[in-house]
Amino acid sequence: MTVPLLEIANLNVKFRLGAGDLPVSSDVSFTLDKGRVLGLIGESGSGKTITSKAILRLLPAGGEMSADHIRYNGRDIAALPPREFDRLRGADLAMIFQDPVGSFNPVKTVGWHFRKVGRLHPGGHGGIMADAAEALRQVDIADPKTTLGKYPHQLSGGMLQRCLIALVMFSKPSLIVADEPTTNLDNLVERQIIDLFDKLRREVDASFIFITHDMTIAEQVSDSIIVMYAGQIVEQGPTEALMRDPRHPYTQGLVKTARELEGDVEKLTEISGEVGTGAWPENRCRFAPRCPLYDAACDHAIALHHVKEHGEVRCIKANRSEDAI
Ligand SMILES: Nc1ncnc2c1ncn2[C@@H]1O[C@H](COP(=O)(O)OP(=O)(O)OP(=O)(O)O)[C@@H](O)[C@H]1O
Numbered sequence: 001m002t003v004p005l006l007e008i009a010n011l012n013v014k015f016r017l018g019a020g021d022l023p024v025s026s027d028v029s030f031t032l033d034k035g036r037v038l039g040l041i042g043e044s045g046s047g048k049t050i051t052s053k054a055i056l057r058l059l060p061a062g063g064e065m066s067a068d069h070i071r072y073n074g075r076d077i078a079a080l081p082p083r084e085f086d087r088l089r090g091a092d093l094a095m096i097f098q099d100p101v102g103s104f105n106p107v108k109t110v111g112w113h114f115r116k117v118g119r120l121h122p123g124g125h126g127g128i129m130a131d132a133a134e135a136l137r138q139v140d141i142a143d144p145k146t147t148l149g150k151y152p153h154q155l156s157g158g159m160l161q162r163c164l165i166a167l168v169m170f171s172k173p174s175l176i177v178a179d180e181p182t183t184n185l186d187n188l189v190e191r192q193i194i195d196l197f198d199k200l201r202r203e204v205d206a207s208f209i210f211i212t213h214d215m216t217i218a219e220q221v222s223d224s225i226i227v228m229y230a231g232q233i234v235e236q237g238p239t240e241a242l243m244r245d246p247r248h249p250y251t252q253g254l255v256k257t258a259r260e261l262e263g264d265v266e267k268l269t270e271i272s273g274e275v276g277t278g279a280w281p282e283n284r285c286r287f288a289p290r291c292p293l294y295d296a297a298c299d300h301a302i303a304l305h306h307v308k309e310h311g312e313v314r315c316i317k318a319n320r321s322e323d324a325i
């Protein structure tokens with residue numbers, strides 16, 4: 001049996017604030033196979049970034065994580081000593097942030113960043129620079145030599161994002177978390193970057209967690225999709241099944257809007273209300289205040305459960321009688 005690249009069981013994240021604990025993600029479990037792309041979708045504040053940062057131990061101050069296990073290539077890395085984890089992250093795990101500026105040291109050139117990542121390169125300085133230039137060419141940077149000599153503030157947001165992706169390609173990690181990497185870019189650059197990820201996945205056999213607000217992009221890039229709502233997974237499964245037949249009312253809303261965007265409707269269907277933060281009731285479905293199907297039966301904690309030939313859904317009305325297990 002093939003071991004998944006990543007197996008997460010029961011991941012919880014909270015922030016310790018002066019006023020008490022703020023739960024941010026609860027009971028997150030999933031697996032990701034080698035060379036596969038997992039789309040992580042959900043509206044702002046649903047916990048996508050914090051969940052991913054927790055996996056890579058990049059939580060901001062005050063954030064605390066617990067998990068039954070986080071297995072990477074079959075090995076539990078949840079309890080790995082910090083120095084060992086840093087080594088693993090440096091070599092194998094990478095995160096592409098939505099805003100690339102914070103990923104660069106502002107007083108160092110782009111070339112310096114490649115030298116730092118490539119310090120163990122067998123070809124020495126010359127080898128690093130040749131491979132860095134090639135990585136920049138692959139992200140369609142026309143004059144890599146000049147770009148390597150530039151400082152981050154001398155490049156546009158789109159150029160810097162490409163440099164960051166080139167840096168990640170150069171370091172050839174096995175797992176890349178891409179956090180809304182195309183949100184601030186125009187459609188053409190977005191398309192190019194998505195194609196680049198596809199190339200990276202094929203050439204390096206890298207696996208991706210691709211975070212997005214956009215169901216259409218999630219559908220294009222992912223083999224499987226996780227939908228998060230209020231810090232919980234509400235639906236997960238293979239992309240094709242989830243897009244064809246979404247079972248959670250929240251996912252149904254997202255898919256409906258995506259289909260409307262592809263068509264020619266004048267007004268998009270909106271899911272009214274907003275996700276809110278932290279103070280979610282434990283004795284009621286977290287989506288209840290916004291759910292068109294809500295009734296008194298939803299007034300208890302809802303577990304994620306398996307739906308045959310579909311995936312997992314956190315809704316008491318997700319099973320159809322003909323496919324209940
Ligand atoms: N440093 C922090 N301290 C306290 N709470 C935080 C901190 N960072 C994030 N949060 C809270 O964690 C929750 C989840 O945030 P997260 O950034 O993961 O959302 P997201 O799904 O990535 O949203 P977006 O789509 O806007 O990026 C939010 O309610 C946010 O307020």
Ligand code: SF4
Nearest residue numbers: 285288291298315316
């Ligand atoms: S459990 Fe009830 S409130 Fe929650 S999503 Fe399902 S139908 Fe809606």
Ligand SMILES: [Mg+2]
Nearest residue numbers: 048049050179
């Ligand atoms: Mg985010």
